[in-house]
Amino acid sequence: MNSNKLLSRIEALLFVAGDEGMTVKQLTQYIEVEPMDIEAGLSELQSQYNDDEKRGIALKQLAGTYQLTTKPEVNDTLKKLIENPTNQVLTAASLEVLAIIAYKQPITRAEVENIRGVKSERPIAKLVSRALVQEVGRAEGTGRAILYGTTKEFLNYFGLKSIKELPPLPEEVDQEDDQPTDLFLTKFQETFNQN
């Protein structure tokens, strides 16, 4: 694999990995070159990001994981974004957590985090304080983790009469059974066979 190809692949993989980053081992596995090549590629990528003023992203190594981040130089701009708290970039997490709780309730925080792949303590706390989500019980087993579910206020907020009014998820649509088919088929074929 030539160097350009390698670099573009490392960049793309780190990009989709986002905040989670990737280890050299993972990169090696997906790009299928030697770990040595990956390491060389990572350090070249790093110096390119650093040297090029046009770039707003940098490569950060944290506990064996490589991760793309923004450069400290652009912090002033990111601050402007943070000062505008209704921005979708900032609120996407809350909506995502709410969606998970609405569809998978009752659900523990650990399960929410497992689905999202990131810590979700703060969005959950915020949703509870806004009364869209509430404690609905405790999970069985050790720890007896809190189970969360949606509230009346949630229904109110989204203009729903009951939680059943939520549009179903794709897999739920799939599961609607075709049981009557057989019965019908028999009748249908009988009819045809008679003709």
Next chain:
Amino acid sequence: MNSNKLLSRIEALLFVAGDEGMTVKQLTQYIEVEPMDIEAGLSELQSQYNDDEKRGIALKQLAGTYQLTTKPEVNDTLKKLIENPTNQVLTAASLEVLAIIAYKQPITRAEVENIRGVKSERPIAKLVSRALVQEVGRAEGTGRAILYGTTKEFLNYFGLKSIKELPPLPEEVDQEDDQPTDLFLTKFQETFNQN
């Protein structure tokens, strides 16, 4: 603001925004330059990504926002991250219903069924659950049937900037529309005269 500074800031903001994307308006607000400058910056960024083989990311307009995405060229590597690529793909029936809704929106279920000649409740439910289609209102008259239209996720899913970017309907391309009627009549008469 000099060009390097501008580009690095656009890149950083788009990086942070991920699949939420950002509009020119938002970028303008956070970077505090003229919309013109943002647009110039975006197009420079785009050509830099395209021209540089070392880059694994690209700039794409999706559903009214600008987003960073991976380049199609590195698709082979990224596909390795997906366990079951065919899982998410739409069925022929769903695509057919979706095409009708996309081109004729707002449209009722009955109208969709009329064109397809077959019940379409399930494909529609499926499309709603995939967030590709949504209720956009109610038809006039008795029954006040639900009117369906496409969503932002629809644009995102098919990689479209806006609904105007939909490819033209096949028949509209070749203006066969008028001709057939005459042809039809001629043929028709011929047939009758022969009998």
Next chain:
Amino acid sequence: MSYEVKLDAFSGPLDLLLHLIHRLEIDIYDIPMSELTEQYIDHIHAMQTLELNEASEYLVMAATLLAIKSRMLIPINEGEIDTAELEVDEADPREELVARLIEYKKYKEAAVQLQELETERGHVFTKAPSDLSEFIPDEQMVLFDQNVNVYDMLSAFQKLMRRKQLRKPLSTRVARQEISVKDQMRSVVKILKNSGGRVMFTQLFEADDKPMLVLTFLTLLELMKRQIVVVEQQNNFDDLSVLLQKEDIEDEFEQIIE
């Protein structure tokens, strides 16, 4: 006649009709009704699995076809009706059906275009918004915009599921990740190439987790079946050797899965 027709192949009676018209090379503006009706009914007979919802639609269409056919069979004596009158008063009984077929065909083709866009878009990936919450003071944190609706929530969920697809193998439990036979075929062939086309059977089974061992074994069977490798044993109780027979296996992969 007892051939089996998969209903799944058609998305409705109009789709089946278009298929027949295409296969019989019929001019859609001049449909021979007897032939088409006969073929259509044959197909319905042959359909082994018909879903409750759709069956009635197919039957209604069959009835429609029969009705059109019979209307066209009503004899017309040339003397009685002159053609000028006919042109004005009497519509071709097929007209409505043809119009429906043409309208439907338009969207069927549009669906193909959408599918191409879907595939193209599937080659491109994005990332989740970065988590900036640590920079935001608690009191400033807002949930979301006031005009968020149920569909926004659903679409947030959709986006999440799409990302999750990519994230699953990224989790720390790399060992549990599933590798396909196809992937494993590649790496077995690679090992063979690197060691001059011949390795000891046991060398291929050095991994210590069970699923991996099973996978490698299945892979070897597959490679043997495709005559990409042969396994040989010199003497009783000797170790088995695996020999590479075919260097280029890329076209073999074409036939698998995809």
